[in-house]
Amino acid sequence: MYNISLSKIKKSYGDLTILHSVDMEIEEGEFIVILGSSGCGKSTLLNIVAGLDTCDTGRIMIGEKDVTDLEPSDRDLSMVFQSYALFPSMTVKRNLSFGMEIARVPKAEREAKVAHVAKLLQIDNLLDRKPSQLSGGQRQRVAIGRALVRSTGVCLFDEPLSNLDAKLRTETRVELKKLHSDLGFTMLYVTHDQVEAMTMADRVAVMNKGRVEQFAPPQDIYEKPANLFVASFVGSPVINQIEGTLGADGVFDTGETRIDLGGYDFDHGKPEAQDAVLAVRCEDIDIVSPEEGHITADLDFVELLGADALAWVVYHGKRLSVRMSVDAARALPKHVGLRFVLPKASVFSAKTEQRL
C-alpha cells in the first residue's frame, strides 16, 4: 500500500494543452475519484500515472519511489480498463496469471494467488472459460481480478462501470466500495458519473480543461463548491443561479429585491462590493407566499419524480428548480415566493467565478 504524489504534471500535444500543471497528494489507502466530462484530461492523467502515457514535465511518486520514467509494470500498480481489455484468446485463469507468468513467478505461487482472488471475486467457477463466454458483469469481475492478483496496493480504474447496465452498475459500485474497505488499497478511479464519485470516493478531484478545479470530500464538493464550474457540474438538476451585485454591506441585490446574506459564511470574511452570482440547490429553496419570499416567481410546470417533485418556476426569464413533496407540488399556486436557505447557498464572484 502506497501513497501517490503528483507534482506539476504537464502534458500537451502540439498547441493543445491537455494538462496544466496538475498537483495531487493521495494518502495511503484512499479512494480517489477523478471526475470530469470527456476531454477534460482525466484519462490522460490516469494514463500518465499508469505509465501508459508520458508527461512533458512533472514527477510522479508512488510510495517512496520516483516512477516518472519507469515502465507501467515496474510501478507496483495495476489497472482496470473501461472495455475490460481481457485477452480474448486466453482463459480467465490465464488472463489472471499472464502478468505473473511474464514476471516469472513460480507456478505454485501463481496458482495460489489466482485461486485466492478468484474466490474473493466469486469467479472461481469461471476460470476455464474464454472472455467471449462471459457476461458483461463477469468480464468486469475478471478485469478487477486481474488488477488485484498482481497488485501491491495501488489500483487504477478507467471508467470501469460505464459498459454495464444501470442495475449492474449500482451493484458493482457497492461491491467495489466494499472491496476497498476490505483490502485497504489506494484507488484512483476516473469517471464522468457524479453518482459514482459521490458514493464511492473518500475525496473527489473535479477536473475541467486540464485543471483540477477542486479536490475535496464529495459532500464538500456538493455543498461548498470552490467555483461556479464545480457548482454547476455537480448535482442534478443544475444548481440555480441568480445574477446580481454584492454590496460591501453583505446584501445581494438582484436589481429587483435585496437579499441580506447575513446567514452566509464567507470564505475570507466579507468581500468588497462586486458583481456576483448566488447559487442555490433546488432542495435549499422553500416555497412561501409572495410576500415572505426573497424573490417572487411564476410557476412554469411541475415534474413528478415519484419520491418527490420538481417545480420549475420562471424568474427574470430564467428557469429555477425547486424540490418539494409531491403533495405540495400539486397544490402550488401560479404566483409563488421563494425563500433560500442561505447557509447552504453559495456566492461566487461574477468575474473570477470563485467562491466568496
Added chain:
Amino acid sequence: MTHWFKRQMFRPVFTVVAFFAVIAIFFYGSIGWTFIMSLTKSTLIPRYDFVGFDQYVELMDNKRWIVSCINMVVFGLLFIIGSLILGSILAILLDRGIAGEGAFRTIFLYPLAISLIVTGLGWRWLLDPSIGIQAMVRDMGWDNFVFDWLTQPDRAIYTLVIASIWRSAGLVMIIVLAGLRSVDGDLWKAIRMENVPVWRAYVQVIFPGMRPVFASCIVLLMSEVIRGYDLIVAMTNGGPGISTEMPAKFAVDFFFARMNLSLASAASILMLLLSLLMLAPYLYSEFRRRD
C-alpha cells in the same frame, strides 16, 4: 538512457523503423536507382555518365514505345469500362435475391484464382482460328465464318480486352455487391415509397452514393493495366508484329533481353509517373477523408 531503451521494448518504434528501412531501400531506393539509370547511357551494365533526359526523348521517337502507350490507353479504357459495366450488372442482378446466388458468385469469381498465364493460354486456344471458336463454327456448317481477331494486327488488342474482362469482372462484381449490401435498407424503403423505377434508383440514387466503391475499383483496374505483363506474354507475346505490345513488356524486354538499361529505366519511370498521376486523386480524397 537505459530507461529510454527499456521503454522502446514496449513500443512499436523498432519494428516500424526496421520495416520502413526495408521499404525505403527496396522500394524507394530501387526507384531512385532506376531514375538515375534513366539519366545515363547504360546498355549492358550500368554506366554513370549522365546524359540528362536524352533517353526520355529517345523513347518518344521509339515506334515500339509509342505503339505500346497507345495500346495501353485503348486496352485500358475498354477493359476498365467493360469490367465496370459487366461487373455492376452482375452485382445488381445478384443483389435481387435470386435463387442460386452463391453458385453464380462462385462462377463469376473463380477466374481471379487463376493465374494470368493460364488465363492467357486458355483464351489463346479458344480464339485460335485453326482450333478455337472459328473452327467450331465452321465445323457446324458455316464454312465462311471468320473470327480471327487473335491473328489480325488491328484486332488482337481486343482479344486481350476480352480475356482481361473475363478475369476481372468478378472482382468489380464482388466489390460493388459489397457496396450494394451496405446501402441503408431505409433508402430502399424510401425509394419504394416514392415509386422510383428500379433502374433509375440504381443510376440516380444508389450508385452516386457509392462513388468511393467505384473509385477503388477503377484504381485497382488501372494498376492492373499499367502493370499488365503476364497476360500479354501468354496470349499474344506482343504480336502479331508489335500490335499488342505494352509498356510493362517494353520495359522488361529492354531490361533483360535487349539490354538497354537506360531506355528501360526511362520507360519504367514513365510508367511509375503515370501510376502516381492516376492514383493522385484517389490518394488525395483518401487522405482528406481521414482528416
Added chain:
Amino acid sequence: MSSPSNTTTMPLAAKIGLYAFLIASALFFLAPLIVIVINSVKPMADIRSGSLLSLPSEITFEPWRIAWSSACTGLDCSGIRPGLMNSILITVPSVIISVLAGALNGYALAQWRARFADWLMLLILIGLFVPYQAMLYPTVKMLSGMGIFRSYWGIIFVHVVYGLPYTTLLFRNFYVGVPDEISRAARMEGATFLRTFWSVILPISTNIIVVVAILQFTGIWNDYLLGLIFAGNDNMPMTVQLTNIVNNSRGAAEPNVNMAAALLAAIPTLVVYFISGRYFVRGIATGAVKG
C-alpha cells in the same frame, strides 16, 4: 441488409430475362475452363479432326501423364512436375514469412502514433501501386550483392519484400479495429511489444491471417515475372515452366498436353478458392478497399 426487391414480386418476363442474362454470363465465365478440361482428356486424333469444342470420342488421361512427367521444356523432358515442386517450395515459406512479417508490421503501424505516421502510410499506399518494372533492375543488383540472386532464398525474399506493403496494410487495417486497451493492458502486465504481439494479438488474428494467407498464396503461386527473373533455373515455378512447355511444343502442337499442363498449374489455387470461398471473397473485398 435489405434486398431492393426480390424475384417473387418481379414480372415473369423480367425474371426470365434476368436468369437468361445470368446464365449467359455464367457460360462466358465457364467456357474456357470447360474447353480446357474437355480437351485435356481428348486423344490427339480428335483434336486434329475436329475443333476444341467437339466432345471427345474417348476419354484418355494420357495427356495428363505426359504433361505431368514427360513434356519438354527445351532439352529437358521431365514434364511440369519439377515446376510444381518448385512452386510449392517457393510459395509455402513465402506465404508463412510474409504473413508473419505483415502481421508484425501491421500491428506496429496500428500501434504507432507519431505525427508523421500519416506520411508513412502514404509511402506504403504508393508502394502498393509501384510498377515492378521501376524496381526490378536495382533489386537484381541488390540481391546479387547479397549473393542470393537467382537462388531459392532470393525468390522467397523478393516475394516477401514486394508483398510487404500489401500484407502490412491488410493487417494494419484489421488491427486498427482491435481495441487499444488490450495492448495497454498487456503492457500493464509487463509484456513487451513483441511478447504482446505473440501472446495476445496473434492468437486473435485468425480471420485476417487466413485472408492474407489466401491472397498471398494465390498471388505468389500465380506469379510469373518475379519467378522468371529471380528464381534461377533450378527453382523455376510452375507458371514459367508451363509457358516453356507450351511455347516449346508450339511447332509440334499438342494442345491436349498443353491444356493438361495448364490445368495442373491452375488446380492448387482453384482448390484453395473452392475450399475457402467465403474467406477468399472477404479477402478480395477487404483487400480492395485499401487505405
